[in-house]
Amino acid sequence: MSEKVLEIEKINEKLTDRDGFMANCQRLIDTEDDETFLSVFSTIPDFPVGYASAEKAMALISGKWKYAILRRVFIRRRMRYSELKKSLEADGITDNMLSSSLKEMVQAGLLTKTIYAEVPPRVEYSITAKAIEMYRIILRMAMWYITYEKKELQELLEAAETKDL
Structure with missing residues (x-):
C-alpha cells in the first residue's frame, strides 16, 4: 500500500474512533440518574480517546492568561x-x-489575527465561531x-439561622 493510502486509513480510523466516543458521550449525557450514568460509563471501552480530547480542550484555555485574554476579546x-496589553498590565x-x-x-482557532499594512503596524485579534x-x-x-456553590451557601445560611446567639 502507498503511504498516502495508509495515511488516509489512519485518519479514517481516528474519525471512526471519535464518532464512537461522541455517541457514547451522548449516551452518558442522556442518562436519567447517577447510578445509570456510572453503569453506562463502566461499559464504554473507548474512553481513553475522550480523556485525551477533554484534556486537550481544557488546555486551550489553561494557564493564568488565556481565559483572561479570551474574556476581554469577547467583551x-x-x-x-496594545489594548489587550493595557487591559492586563495591572495583573x-x-x-x-x-x-x-x-x-x-x-493556532488553536479561538482567535483570528489581522495585521493591517499601516505605519505603525496595527494588529487586531477577533473571536471565532470555535471560541x-x-x-x-x-x-x-x-x-x-454556581449550582453547588448556592447549595453550600444555603447550608451556611441555615446553620447561621439555627445557631444560638
Missing part, C-alpha cells in the same frame, strides 16, 4: 495587541506571555459551579 469582539502580564498566549490561541462555541461550554461549567 470587545476585536482588540488590538502583571508580560509582553512575552501575551504574545505566546495569543499565538497559541490563534463562541467553547464559551457556551464555559458558561455551562460556570452554571454547574
Whole structure:
C-alpha cells in the first residue's frame, strides 16, 4: 500500500474512533440518574480517546492568561495587541506571555489575527465561531459551579439561622 493510502486509513480510523466516543458521550449525557450514568460509563471501552480530547480542550484555555485574554476579546469582539496589553498590565502580564498566549490561541482557532499594512503596524485579534462555541461550554461549567456553590451557601445560611446567639 502507498503511504498516502495508509495515511488516509489512519485518519479514517481516528474519525471512526471519535464518532464512537461522541455517541457514547451522548449516551452518558442522556442518562436519567447517577447510578445509570456510572453503569453506562463502566461499559464504554473507548474512553481513553475522550480523556485525551477533554484534556486537550481544557488546555486551550489553561494557564493564568488565556481565559483572561479570551474574556476581554469577547467583551470587545476585536482588540488590538496594545489594548489587550493595557487591559492586563495591572495583573502583571508580560509582553512575552501575551504574545505566546495569543499565538497559541490563534493556532488553536479561538482567535483570528489581522495585521493591517499601516505605519505603525496595527494588529487586531477577533473571536471565532470555535471560541463562541467553547464559551457556551464555559458558561455551562460556570452554571454547574454556581449550582453547588448556592447549595453550600444555603447550608451556611441555615446553620447561621439555627445557631444560638
